[in-house]
Amino acid sequence: MGEGYIRDTMNKKQIDELMTKVAAGDNAAFARLYEETKRGVYAFAYSYLGNSADAEDVTEEVYFSVKSKAYQYRAGTDARAWLFQIAKNLSLDELRRRKRRPDPLDALPGEPAEAPRLPALDLMTKTLGETEREIVLLHAVWGYKHREIARMTGLPLGTVTWKYKTALEKLRREWEAED
Amino acid sequence: MKKKDFLGQLNEELNDAAPEMSERLKKQPIRTAAPGGEAKPARNANPKPRRRRPIVAAVACAAAAVICSAAVLPLLVRSPAPEAAACLYIDINPSLALTLDGENKVRKAVSCNADGDAIATDSNFVASLVGTDAADAAVKIAERATEGGYFSPVGEGTAESYNQMHVTLKSTEETEAELGEIRGALVEYFCGEGIYVYVEADAETDESARGERDALENRSASYAEWVGAQSAEALTQLTEETAYDYAAELLRDALYKYDLFAEIDALDESIRSDPDNLLGLNYWTVDRNLNDNIRSLAAEAERKLEILYLLYGTDGRTSALAYTTARLAYSASVALADVDALRDLAARGINDESFGGIENIGVRANYFYFVSNDILSELATEIWSGTTSAVENLLSDLGKLISDRAEALSERLSGLLSLPREPIGREDYLEFLRRIGKA
Numbered sequence: 001m002g003e004g005y006i007r008d009t010m011n012k013k014q015i016d017e018l019m020t021k022v023a024a025g026d027n028a029a030f031a032r033l034y035e036e037t038k039r040g041v042y043a044f045a046y047s048y049l050g051n052s053a054d055a056e057d058v059t060e061e062v063y064f065s066v067k068s069k070a071y072q073y074r075a076g077t078d079a080r081a082w083l084f085q086i087a088k089n090l091s092l093d094e095l096r097r098r099k100r101r102p103d104p105l106d107a108l109p110g111e112p113a114e115a116p117r118l119p120a121l122d123l124m125t126k127t128l129g130e131t132e133r134e135i136v137l138l139h140a141v142w143g144y145k146h147r148e149i150a151r152m153t154g155l156p157l158g159t160v161t162w163k164y165k166t167a168l169e170k171l172r173r174e175w176e177a178e179d
Numbered sequence: 180m181k182k183k184d185f186l187g188q189l190n191e192e193l194n195d196a197a198p199e200m201s202e203r204l205k206k207q208p209i210r211t212a213a214p215g216g217e218a219k220p221a222r223n224a225n226p227k228p229r230r231r232r233p234i235v236a237a238v239a240c241a242a243a244a245v246i247c248s249a250a251v252l253p254l255l256v257r258s259p260a261p262e263a264a265a266c267l268y269i270d271i272n273p274s275l276a277l278t279l280d281g282e283n284k285v286r287k288a289v290s291c292n293a294d295g296d297a298i299a300t301d302s303n304f305v306a307s308l309v310g311t312d313a314a315d316a317a318v319k320i321a322e323r324a325t326e327g328g329y330f331s332p333v334g335e336g337t338a339e340s341y342n343q344m345h346v347t348l349k350s351t352e353e354t355e356a357e358l359g360e361i362r363g364a365l366v367e368y369f370c371g372e373g374i375y376v377y378v379e380a381d382a383e384t385d386e387s388a389r390g391e392r393d394a395l396e397n398r399s400a401s402y403a404e405w406v407g408a409q410s411a412e413a414l415t416q417l418t419e420e421t422a423y424d425y426a427a428e429l430l431r432d433a434l435y436k437y438d439l440f441a442e443i444d445a446l447d448e449s450i451r452s453d454p455d456n457l458l459g460l461n462y463w464t465v466d467r468n469l470n471d472n473i474r475s476l477a478a479e480a481e482r483k484l485e486i487l488y489l490l491y492g493t494d495g496r497t498s499a500l501a502y503t504t505a506r507l508a509y510s511a512s513v514a515l516a517d518v519d520a521l522r523d524l525a526a527r528g529i530n531d532e533s534f535g536g537i538e539n540i541g542v543r544a545n546y547f548y549f550v551s552n553d554i555l556s557e558l559a560t561e562i563w564s565g566t567t568s569a570v571e572n573l574l575s576d577l578g579k580l581i582s583d584r585a586e587a588l589s590e591r592l593s594g595l596l597s598l599p600r601e602p603i604g605r606e607d608y609l610e611f612l613r614r615i616g617k618a
Contacts, residue, residue: 025211039193
């Protein structure tokens with residue numbers, strides 16, 4: 001299993017530059033920001049909510065929030081962290097809303113809606129705890145270094161590194177067992 | 180075909196599954212900082228359907244003054260209604276301010292504290308207040324606060340602890356009659372609902388009411404957003420204060436649960452040791468009609484077990500075994516807590532001095548062990564370790580904290596609110612006022 005990032009992610013400076021332009025009303029910059037960060041936001045939402053429909057809804061809500069709060073963004077701060085925090089808060093909000101309402105799909109007879117198959121995301125959601133998922137997503141999808149993750153989460157660096165390693169081992173074992 | 184490695188598969192899935200930008204999102208305008216630094220209000224072509232959105236950033240408001248209560252209006256105001264004649268401030272703990280026109284009808288509502296925002300973000304509720312009589316609007320807000328768990332529906336109030344709300348009607352003209360009508364409507368509402376609430380009402384006649392009205396008319400409905408527009412430091416302080424308020428509320432609730440178990444145990448012990456209870460039977464098995472003492476103790480134990488069930492989901496109402504099992508589990512979960520220290524903390528109040536900083540790590544550890552609330556723990560860690568610094572994070576976290584707290588209050592008390600209550604008669608209400616030293 002490969003280590004490191006899934007692909008070349010934009011770094012903090014590049015995302016910050018984009019967000020600064022968005023704050024000035026640059027729609028093209030917003031479109032670029034969306035394309036560069038939507039996978040990370042979606043992955044995060046999916047890891048909490050476990051289905052693509054809710055993850056898509058929350059993803060869209062995150063970017064609505066970005067547009068409505070763009071003027072508050074201060075250049076030089078961490079736009080990725082800001083997006084990540086919004087995604088987390090909105091995902092938790094959705095989880096709490098779910099607790100208070102019955103699933104409308106439960107009430108409908110007939111075939112369930114067609115949902116895309118996402119075996120890797122499902123495996124991660126099923127296999128890892130919340131902290132492990134967060135660390136894996138922050139490093140492998142968002143491109144944060146372990147030291148940065150340690151600072152964000154308040155965990156010691158050694159713990160972050162260890163948790164990432166054991167999380168990937170778990171995922172590898174389960175992934176190969178599904179073969 | 181060789182199976183992709185996990186990260187490769189994850190990459191492919193995210194490429195396919197992450198949604199394209201919707202047309203609705205594309206059309207949504209970006210709120211930018213206008214020249215001079217003041218934000219332009221957004222014109223939402225397609226308002227977001229699901230999450231309640233914070234209301235537009237504010238312009239300054241004098242605010243201060245004790246009471247505020249008002250409905251909260253979202254962005255839409257600026258209607259050409261007659262000039263407001265007065266301001267009605269309602270303070271329950273949600274604090275709101277209402278501006279009134281010459282006929283005492285509501286024009287606009289604004290939140291005056293963080294808890295007020297929990298009501299302020301409900302645009303349907305706010306819209307239902309506009310155009311209504313001040314007394315009716317005050318009752319609607321009181322009703323909303325009751326449903327939101329801001330008044331305790333149990334108990335008849337003691338000198339140390341009772342429900343209360345405060346209204347101030349500030350006008351350029353004499354308004355004693357209108358104030359009496361507002362107070363009367365509120366007392367009638369609460370007595371009809373069987374909830375003991377002390378309603379304090381004051382009238383102020385002063386020309387400055389006009390300026391206050393104008394300031395309220397021009398500021399944002401959301402208190403948090405208004406504070407955030409002033410400075411990041413002020414918003415940080417508000418967020419910390421709100422988090423501390425929430426922490427204090429959770430601690431009070433946790434201590435109440437701790438004491439509730441102890442009170443039920445004491446009642447059961449009293450039943451078992453009654454001289455007529457020769458077999459020493461417990462609450463669940465004793466004949467309640469054995470004598471008046473046991474009848475009274477059993478009734479009290481039944482009430483407390485009902486509260487335990489409604490507030491905390493622990494059902495020991497009909498089975499000693501169920502109660503004992505739950506009791507042992509709870510006792511084990513708090514065995515290491517220094518409860519005396521927590522009572523002391525609750526009495527002193529939770530603030531930066533008693534709870535923040537490195538010197539209070541032990542206090543926080545004891546607290547979180549006893550209260551065990553994950554939502555607050557996460558937010559508190561960020562705030563108190565200084566890692567949440569960006570204004571947008573604070574606004575987002577504060578909004579979440581406010582809505583979490585409102586939801587928690589509402590959920591906690593919804594069961595109790597559903598219990599039947601007898602209306603409170605005039606004599607009982609007067610006795611309540613005497614009991615709390617207000618008559």
